[in-house]
Amino acid sequence: xxxxxxxxxLFLPVLDMRVSALLSGRQAAFAWRGRRVLRGLDPGPSLxxxxxxxxxxxxxxVYRSQVLLSSPWATQFRLKSPRxxxxxxxxxxxxxxxxxxxxxxxxxxxxxxxxxxNPKDGYFSxxxxxxxxxxxxxxxNRQRLAEALRSHAKTPDNSxxxxxxxxxxxxxxxxxxxxxxxxKQEAYFHWAFGVLEPDxxxxxxxxxxxxxxxxxxxxxxxxxxMGSIKNLEETKERYRVDEVRYVDDMPNSLRELxxxxxxxxxxxxxxxxxxxxxxxxxxxxxxxxxxxxxxxxIMAECRVIKTEMELQALRYAxxxxxxxxxxxxxxxKPGMKEFQCESLFLHHIYFxxxxxxxxxxxxxxxxxxxxxxxxxxxxxxxDQNVEDGHIVLFDMGAEYYRFCxxxxxxxxxxxxxxxKQKVVYNAVLRxxxxxxxxxxxxxxxxxxxxxxxxxxxENLLEGGIIQGDIEDMMKVNLAGKxxxxxxxxxxxxxxxxxxxxxxxxxxxxxxxxxxGNLRTARTLKANMVLTIEPGCYFIDYLLDEALANPELNKxxxxxKIAEYRNFGGVRIEDDIIVTETGVELMSVVPRTVxxxxxxxxxxxxxxxxxxxx
Numbered sequence: 001x002x003x004x005x006x007x008x009x010l011f012l013p014v015l016d017m018r019v020s021a022l023l024s025g026r027q028a029a030f031a032w033r034g035r036r037v038l039r040g041l042d043p044g045p046s047l048x049x050x051x052x053x054x055x056x057x058x059x060x061x062v063y064r065s066q067v068l069l070s071s072p073w074a075t076q077f078r079l080k081s082p083r084x085x086x087x088x089x090x091x092x093x094x095x096x097x098x099x100x101x102x103x104x105x106x107x108x109x110x111x112x113x114x115x116x117x118n119p120k121d122g123y124f125s126x127x128x129x130x131x132x133x134x135x136x137x138x139x140x141n142r143q144r145l146a147e148a149l150r151s152h153a154k155t156p157d158n159s160x161x162x163x164x165x166x167x168x169x170x171x172x173x174x175x176x177x178x179x180x181x182x183x184k185q186e187a188y189f190h191w192a193f194g195v196l197e198p199d200x201x202x203x204x205x206x207x208x209x210x211x212x213x214x215x216x217x218x219x220x221x222x223x224x225x226m227g228s229i230k231n232l233e234e235t236k237e238r239y240r241v242d243e244v245r246y247v248d249d250m251p252n253s254l255r256e257l258x259x260x261x262x263x264x265x266x267x268x269x270x271x272x273x274x275x276x277x278x279x280x281x282x283x284x285x286x287x288x289x290x291x292x293x294x295x296x297x298i299m300a301e302c303r304v305i306k307t308e309m310e311l312q313a314l315r316y317a318x319x320x321x322x323x324x325x326x327x328x329x330x331x332x333k334p335g336m337k338e339f340q341c342e343s344l345f346l347h348h349i350y351f352x353x354x355x356x357x358x359x360x361x362x363x364x365x366x367x368x369x370x371x372x373x374x375x376x377x378x379x380x381x382x383d384q385n386v387e388d389g390h391i392v393l394f395d396m397g398a399e400y401y402r403f404c405x406x407x408x409x410x411x412x413x414x415x416x417x418x419x420k421q422k423v424v425y426n427a428v429l430r431x432x433x434x435x436x437x438x439x440x441x442x443x444x445x446x447x448x449x450x451x452x453x454x455x456x457x458e459n460l461l462e463g464g465i466i467q468g469d470i471e472d473m474m475k476v477n478l479a480g481k482x483x484x485x486x487x488x489x490x491x492x493x494x495x496x497x498x499x500x501x502x503x504x505x506x507x508x509x510x511x512x513x514x515x516g517n518l519r520t521a522r523t524l525k526a527n528m529v530l531t532i533e534p535g536c537y538f539i540d541y542l543l544d545e546a547l548a549n550p551e552l553n554k555x556x557x558x559x560k561i562a563e564y565r566n567f568g569g570v571r572i573e574d575d576i577i578v579t580e581t582g583v584e585l586m587s588v589v590p591r592t593v594x595x596x597x598x599x600x601x602x603x604x605x606x607x608x609x610x611x612x613x
Contacts (some may be wrong), residue, residue: 117230119238124194124401126354129611131316133401135240137309138194139211141302145192146209148298149264156291158258161204161299162265164280165189168198184357187494188266188277190402191303195239201247201280205257206264212243212257214250251284260289266299267292271502271509272490272519297503303493304500306527310403311577314493314529315613317405318575318586320353321398323607325409325589329600334388334413338364342382345396352609355398359406359496363395366413370568371537373486388414391421393571397496404496406531407587408573415600417593420563424536424570427459429591431534432572435488439524439532439576439583446510446521449488452534453479453514460536465560478555480514482546485539487518489531492575498529528578537569 118124123132149155166186171179183198193202193213201214213236218229236244245253254261265279279292306314324345331344342364349355364382365375370393376382386392390413397405410428412421431452438451457473460466460483466473473479491498501520502509510521524530543561546552572591577584590599598604 130354133313142204142211143209144302146206149206156262158261159206159264160257160261162263162280163189163202165200211241213241214247217246262289262291264295265292266296268296272497300499313403315586317398317400317403319613320349321405321407322587322589324348336386338382338384349398355400357399359397359399359404365393366390367568368566371539402494406496408571410570411596423463427456428536428570428572431456435532441526443524466555468555483536485514489533490519492529524578526580533573535571538564538567
């Protein structure tokens with residue numbers, strides 16, 4: 001503990017017992033694994049421990065706890081049952097130090113204070129050197145949604161948008177334990193309200209754009225386990241909405257917004273995930289007129305085009321991810337495990353960037369693992385060796401306040417490309433740069449996918465891996481059937497594969513390997529955010545099929561293909577904003593062979609830990 005530290009009562013769980021300890025000293029440290037260890041206490045006058053029998057569960061018959069001190073005055077105690085607890089059960093421990101005032105003293109200060117609210121003063125932030133995201137971002141989104149609905153001829157009169165936020169969940173579907181993952185808000189609800197907690201609802205009056213947040217009425221016991229309960233005014237101040245009410249008051253509140261409201265709820269399928277959105281549902285909903293199909297396509301289209309405030313948040317997520325990738329490039333060593341590389345990335349984005357989450361499971365593939373497009377799942381959990389001579393494919397992206405990034409870097413573990421690695425890497429890099437140079441408003445994204453395929457094939461032909469005429473290869477879709485079975489990229493925002501890819505009135509999904517996996521085929525507009533991620537992989541299953549197919553095998557140089565078995569793959573993924581004249585590249589990492597080798601040697605500057613964008 002820092003010099004000058006003054007402690008009052010400390011409440012920590014001891015199995016099912018509540019322990020209150022008065023401590024003094026400058027270097028106290030605590031560890032808890034069924035026992036408490038206090039080390040490094042300066043000699044001091046008093047350490048007292050008290051137990052409250054009312055807080056002890058009646059279910060257990062035997063209670064044991066131990067207080068160990070790294071000093072000559074160590075003591076321990078054992079309690080068999082709640083009935084045995086009395087004032088004589090615990091002997092005071094007396095040490096030589098300063099006297100600490102009791103909890104009831106007028107000048108006592110609590111050891112732990114409730115954390116500062118976040119968001120606060122109209123902004124979400126994770127502290128110094130992290131981005132302040134304004135609550136005005138979500139207010140603007142609510143207004144944009146209301147404006148879009150008002151301008152649509154089929155929007156019913158007296159409409160009120162009703163959204164239901166995400167709820168707590170178990171570890172997996174069907175899980176019966178009370179332990180779940182760290183909560184992440186449902187994206188549509190977050191887009192409109194920016195709320196961090198589960199079990200909320202939100203309404204937007206289409207006529208006025210007024211936003212009302214509905215919070216659960218929590219029992220007083222919540223404060224014991226989960227922290228202070230925010231009241232209506234505190235919640236309104238945090239999220240800067242027009243009004244806050246309790247969920248159980250929602251029916252009355254909705255009628256106050258509109259006398260006879262029509263509730264617009266989300267109902268549809270996400271064209272990316274193929275998952276159904278969850279329409280809002282509450283007790284008493286049957287008394288209202290419901291329109292379930294009108295809202296989702298209009299709201300999804302609002303999410304496709306980003307405001308400048310949203311772009312700032314996305315720039316920040318990409319910035320800290322870029323620096324994390326660069327940090328890992330300098331720390332990677334042959335002999336590491338893939339998950340150790342993953343941990344270095346995770347440490348950087350959280351420690352320096354305040355990003356508690358990643359947007360998707362990290363894909364950390366070395367050698368042949370790099371040919372598995374969505375490596376890192378439960379059946380292939382980043383657990384292989386990172387070997388000298390391997391080329392790695394690291395696809396990882398930080399998430400900050402649910403704003404996503406998605407960056408892939410490929411490079412040799414030892415920091416030096418072989419000639420063989422250069423052939424594949426440069427083929428992908430040139431495809432990437434060809435697309436970046438061509439993207440602008442009015443360009444069709446499917447055409448960009450085909451451009452990347454063409455440039456990559458031209459470079460594989462130059463490298464001697466394939467043979468024949470490029471036009472003939474494009475006709476049979478050689479790239480999609482063999483070397484790049486995924487699409488060029490995707491929209492990105494509050495979901496890493498963001499919504500809006502295949503809405504009504506826009507091009508439908510193309511057919512065929514590779515191009516059929518494109519997550520959108522739309523014509524690009526300014527302020528769309530996408531990834532550009534061409535790749536080239538040597539996947540045994542696809543190579544075997546191609547070699548057995550007369551339409552394809554004539555293009556493959558069999559000896560070269562055999563050399564590249566077990567190579568893995570290369571993907572180069574960048575995050576971009578479509579501007580009025582071209583692109584803004586948000587991901588800034590070493591990309592050319594020379595840049596990567598110099599950076600991994602320690603040349604080319606230092607990491608930017610200021611996170612300025």
